[in-house]
Amino acid sequence: MRSADTILSLRDVSVRFPAEGGKSVKALTEVSLDIRKGEVFGLVGESGSGKTTLGKAILRLVDTHQGQIEFDGQDITHLNTAELRPLRKRMQVIFQDPFGSLNPRMSVESILSEAAGLVESNGHLSTRVDELLDLVGLPVTSRKRYPHEFSGGQRQRICVARALAVRPDFIVADEPVAALDVSIQAQIVNLLQDLQQELGLTMLFIAHDLAVVRHISDRIGVMYLGRMQEVGPSEAIVADARHPYSKALLSAVPVPDPQAQTRRQILEGELPSPIDPPSGCVFRTRCPLADPACANEIPLLKDFSGGRHVACLKL
Amino acid sequence: MQSETHILEINDLSVGFADSDGTTNVVNGFSLSIDAAETVALVGESGSGKSVTCLSVMGLLPEAGRVTGGTIRFQGRDLEQLSRAERRSLRGSSISMIFQEPMTSLNPVFRVGSQIAEAVQVHSEGSRDDARRTALELLDLVRIPEAKDRLRNYPHELSGGMRQRVMIAMALASSPRLLIADEPTTALDVTVQAQILDLLGELQSELGMALLFVTHDLGVVAGIADRICVMYAGQGVEYGSVLDVFSGPLMPYTAGLLKSVPSLMGADYDDRLLTIPGQSPLPGSVVSGCAFGPRCEYALDSCTADSVPLKASGERHVRCLRSDELSL
Numbered sequence: 179m180r181s182a183d184t185i186l187s188l189r190d191v192s193v194r195f196p197a198e199g200g201k202s203v204k205a206l207t208e209v210s211l212d213i214r215k216g217e218v219f220g221l222v223g224e225s226g227s228g229k230t231t232l233g234k235a236i237l238r239l240v241d242t243h244q245g246q247i248e249f250d251g252q253d254i255t256h257l258n259t260a261e262l263r264p265l266r267k268r269m270q271v272i273f274q275d276p277f278g279s280l281n282p283r284m285s286v287e288s289i290l291s292e293a294a295g296l297v298e299s300n301g302h303l304s305t306r307v308d309e310l311l312d313l314v315g316l317p318v319t320s321r322k323r324y325p326h327e328f329s330g331g332q333r334q335r336i337c338v339a340r341a342l343a344v345r346p347d348f349i350v351a352d353e354p355v356a357a358l359d360v361s362i363q364a365q366i367v368n369l370l371q372d373l374q375q376e377l378g379l380t381m382l383f384i385a386h387d388l389a390v391v392r393h394i395s396d397r398i399g400v401m402y403l404g405r406m407q408e409v410g411p412s413e414a415i416v417a418d419a420r421h422p423y424s425k426a427l428l429s430a431v432p433v434p435d436p437q438a439q440t441r442r443q444i445l446e447g448e449l450p451s452p453i454d455p456p457s458g459c460v461f462r463t464r465c466p467l468a469d470p471a472c473a474n475e476i477p478l479l480k481d482f483s484g485g486r487h488v489a490c491l492k493l
Numbered sequence: 494m495q496s497e498t499h500i501l502e503i504n505d506l507s508v509g510f511a512d513s514d515g516t517t518n519v520v521n522g523f524s525l526s527i528d529a530a531e532t533v534a535l536v537g538e539s540g541s542g543k544s545v546t547c548l549s550v551m552g553l554l555p556e557a558g559r560v561t562g563g564t565i566r567f568q569g570r571d572l573e574q575l576s577r578a579e580r581r582s583l584r585g586s587s588i589s590m591i592f593q594e595p596m597t598s599l600n601p602v603f604r605v606g607s608q609i610a611e612a613v614q615v616h617s618e619g620s621r622d623d624a625r626r627t628a629l630e631l632l633d634l635v636r637i638p639e640a641k642d643r644l645r646n647y648p649h650e651l652s653g654g655m656r657q658r659v660m661i662a663m664a665l666a667s668s669p670r671l672l673i674a675d676e677p678t679t680a681l682d683v684t685v686q687a688q689i690l691d692l693l694g695e696l697q698s699e700l701g702m703a704l705l706f707v708t709h710d711l712g713v714v715a716g717i718a719d720r721i722c723v724m725y726a727g728q729g730v731e732y733g734s735v736l737d738v739f740s741g742p743l744m745p746y747t748a749g750l751l752k753s754v755p756s757l758m759g760a761d762y763d764d765r766l767l768t769i770p771g772q773s774p775l776p777g778s779v780v781s782g783c784a785f786g787p788r789c790e791y792a793l794d795s796c797t798a799d800s801v802p803l804k805a806s807g808e809r810h811v812r813c814l815r816s817d818e819l820s821l
Contacts, residue, residue, distance in 0.1 A: 224682035225653075329772050330539075359538040359773075360709055364753035364766035371765070386683065393755040393766065416757060430687035432712030434754050436735045439716055444691060445684040448652050 185348060185380050186213040186236065191245035193231050203452050205231040207404045208245065210479070213382065215347075218374060220395030220412065221384045222427070226449055228404040229384045233350040236382065237269055238262055249348070267296060270341035274353035276333035280325040286311070286336055287321040293343035310339040314369060331362035338369065342377070349374075352384045367394055388431050392416050397485075400424045403460040404452055406479060410486030420488045423461045459491065467492040499526040499566075500703050501550065501671055506563035508545050508554065508727075510776075517777035518561065519545050521727040524803070529670065532697055532704040534714040534735070536750075537724035538773055543707050546724075547673045550705075551590050552580045567671070586616045589664035593676040595656035599648040605659050606644030609666065616667035631662035636692060654685035658692070668700065675707045690717055711754055715739060723747050726774050726784035733809035741821070743811040746785045748821035783814070791815055 193206035206228045213219045221229045234240045236247060238254060247255045254265060273279045280289060287307055294306045308318045314335040325333055334354060341349055351370065355363040371394055374381055385391050391398060391412075398415045400408045400423065408421040419425045429443040447464045450456055459477050462468040472491055479487040506523045509516035520542040527533050537543045548554050550565055552572065565572045567588060572580065592598050600608060609628035610621065617624070625644075632640035635658040648656055657677060664672060674693065678686040694717055697704045706717055714721055714735060721738050723731040723746065731744040742748040749769040771788040774780050780787065782797035789796070796814055803812045813819075 224684060331772060360711070360750060361538065361753050361769040362772065364755075364768040367755070368765050368768060388683070389755040389757040392757060426684060428757070430684040431757050432683075432686070432690075432710065432716050433757070434712040434715050434739070434751065436715040436739050438758075442687050442691070444687055448655070 181212075181214070183215045184212045185215045185250055186382075187211075187248040188236070189246045189248075191232075191235055191247060192243045193228075193235050193240055194243040195240075197453050201453050204404050204455055205452060206235060207455075209401075209404075209406050210245075211399065211406065211409070213380060215380055216378050217397065218381045218383055218395045220391035220398040221382060221401065222386065222388055222391050222398060223401035224386065224427075224449070226403065226452060227401040228452075229401050230352055231404075232401070233271070233352050233382055233384050237271055237350055238265075267344040268346050269348045269350070270344065270346040272334075272337050272341050272349065272351045272354045274356050276330060276337045276357070277325065279337055280333060280340075282325050285322055285324055286316075289325075289336065289340055290321075290343055293340045297344050306343070310343055313342060313373065314339045329362075330358050331365055334358065334366050335369065338366075338373070342373065346379070348380045348382075350382045350384070353386070354383075355390060356385065356387070363390070370394065388416070388428060400427065403450065403455055405460055406489065407461065408486065408488045409479065410482075410488075411484065414484050414486055420482060420486065420493055421461075421490050422465050422467050422492075426464075459489075498528050500529045500568055501525075501527040501705070502564075502566040503546070503550070504564045504566070506546065506549060506565060507561045508542070508549050509559055509561040510555075511557045511559070516559075516561065519727050519776040520549070522563065523724070523727065523729050524563075525722050525729060525732070527671070527703050527705060529703055530697070530701045531720065532694075532706060532718045534718035534721045535705060535707045535724060536709065536711065536714055536721060538709060540726075540773055540776055541724040542727040542776075543724050544675055547590065547675050547705065547707060550673065551584055551588060553584075553590075582616075585612065585664075585669075586667040587669055588671045588673065589667075589669040590673040590675065591657070591660045591664050591677050593679050595653065595660045595680075596648060598660055599656060601648055604645055604647055605651070609644075609659065609663050612663040612666040627666070628662075631666060632659075634665065634696070635659075635662045637662075652685075653681050654688060657681065657689055661689075661692070661696070665696065665700070669702055671703045671705065672697075673705045673707070676709070677706075678713065679708070679710070686713075693717065711739075711751060723750070726780070727776070728784060728812060729803065729810070730785065730812040731810070732803075737809060743806065743809065743816040743819075743821070744785075744813045745789045745791050745819065745821060783812070791819055 188209055188211045190208045190210055192208055194202040195205055197203050223229045235242050242255050290307045290310050291303050294303055298306050307321055311318050316335050355366050383394055395412045398412050399406055402423045408424045419428055426443050426445045445464055450463055456463050458473040458475055462472040475491060477489040477491045479489045482488055503525045506520055507518055508520040509518045523546055535543045549560055560573055606628055609631055610624040613624040613627045629640055632643060637643050637658050678689050718735050721735050722729050725746050731747045752767040755766055769788055782799055783801045786792045786796045801812050801814055803810050
């Protein structure tokens with residue numbers, strides 16, 4: 179998978195969180211992934227699938243238990259705070275809740291200058307703030323205003339501007355439109371798409387909404403219970419998913435067309451506990467294809483045609 | 494929109510909230526009727542007034558909220574004329590409601606069994622043991638596996654989907670004729686959402702109750718509802734069968750909503766998403782004429798002159814001056 183233009187490379191990355199009784203939550207298990215420069219990689223999966231943990235591990239906001247993370251050729255898995263500082267300017271994040279991630283007592287101007295001040299000279303700051311506002315489609319007259327004076331969509335634009343203030347190469351967008359209304363979602367998705375192309379950004383786009391992820395991503399990874407189940411070009415995943423979990427996930431997405439209602443494939447049962455995940459294939463307890471052999475062997479991502487990789491013993 | 498079969502009839506409803514400057518209206522002359530055993534989807538964005546409308550029907554408006562005009566009739570009775578006691582006995586027996594976040598609607602310190610039994614006992618004469626038996630039947634009704642064991646669980650021991658099933662079980666405790674579901678699947682994962690939607694659809698036809706389903710998700714509407722009502726800035730702006738409205742919206746706002754949803758299966762994935770410029774007016778802000786006018790690409794001067802009435806077009810209703818000439 180690794181090639182010259184790979185900017186981010188994960189090898190068998192696992193993340194554990196401590197749980198009661200000396201046990202641990204297996205939030206992320208042996209995930210390997212390469213993201214190319216300028217690519218938008220979409221990450222889908224349900225609550226507890228590990229997609230947010232994966233984003234945080236890359237940003238070094240949680241510690242990696244095992245495995246290796248390389249960013250632009252540098253092993254960043256165990257860098258300390260000081261060593262991480264130059265990296266922080268190159269990797270930025272946009273979160274779901276634009277209100278919770280903006281300081282209510284700071285004006286837009288101070289929010290953006292604080293961030294931009296890390297890379298710009300003082301004399302340049304004021305122009306840069308105008309530039310950033312313009313970049314995300316906010317009027318420059320809004321610089322003196324405070325977060326509560328903006329709507330949800332506008333607040334998310336401020337978060338995007340702040341992330342771009344340090345001129346990053348790589349952005350993790352974790353559910354950036356989930357909290358917004360439908361008509362506003364489309365505005366923010368378009369903005370992210372335009373900026374990504376204009377600035378040549380690489381983006382990890384994490385969302386539970388498959389239609390949005392498909393729209394913006396070049397490739398998609400499907401996660402379940404901390405493991406990557408399938409990776410491939412967006413179109414291939416959506417049109418012809420191979421992994422039984424990907425299929426069930428796609429089938430559950432409501433189709434906004436009353437005449438195209440098909441029988442949904444309902445996934446039976448509940449998500450197993452990440453403290454004690456099933457042996458072998460983690461999806462086997464809910465999988466229509468599972469047989470006893472699936473309990474004994476952990477499926478690895480296997481190469482399939484068309485640049486896809488699927489982790490299933492039955493294919 | 495007058496008929497004998499309507500179980501719920503909301504007519505010209507206005508709801509205001511008291512604040513320091515007087516009263517802010519968040520629902521402005523909203524009308525909707527629902528037939529027995531029918532599923533109607535109420536669709537709109539944040540602040541459009543859909544939840545406040547539901548709370549008015551339930552008689553559960555917060556302290557500052559007040560119905561300032563119009564009528565709500567349930568099975569022919571004007572709800573605003575009822576005493577508090579009459580209202581309370583109606584609530585939970587003939588009309589029930591489920592909410593978005595099941596965790597905050599359940600009491601964390603009681604077992605789910607006793608919470609369901611309590612809901613049963615409020616509306617029946619039976620003993621505590623009878624109520625427990627009914628609770629078990631209700632958990633079976635909402636397809637909770639190993640129901641007997643689940644009765645002894647606390648809410649935090651259940652998954653989000655299971656908690657929503659428990660909420661549905663409680664809402665169904667007294668066989669309501671109308672179930673109001675306010676974004677019941679919004680907080681759930683998509684595969685769990687599919688389970689709950691299937692369950693609600695099955696229960697609706699099994700029990701023959703009317704279902705008012707509030708959502709912002711048009712995909713969900715297409716799968717569950719017979720009719721749709723689109724709300725914007727406290728008014729109903731388009732009404733019709735789901736088939737008609739999805740295949741040919743009459744109001745530019747509805748058309749914009751339908752187009753701004755990215756499609757999972759469509760072919761035009763490389764294009765930019767179509768957006769509705771601007772944002773919804775804040776509650777209480779004064780917009781002359783059509784409330785959607787300032788965001789509408791088809792708006793004429795006449796659209797902003799006077800308030801736009803709801804007009805009928807066959808079985809459908811739309812609040813747009815130009816609906817006859819536009820092809821959206």
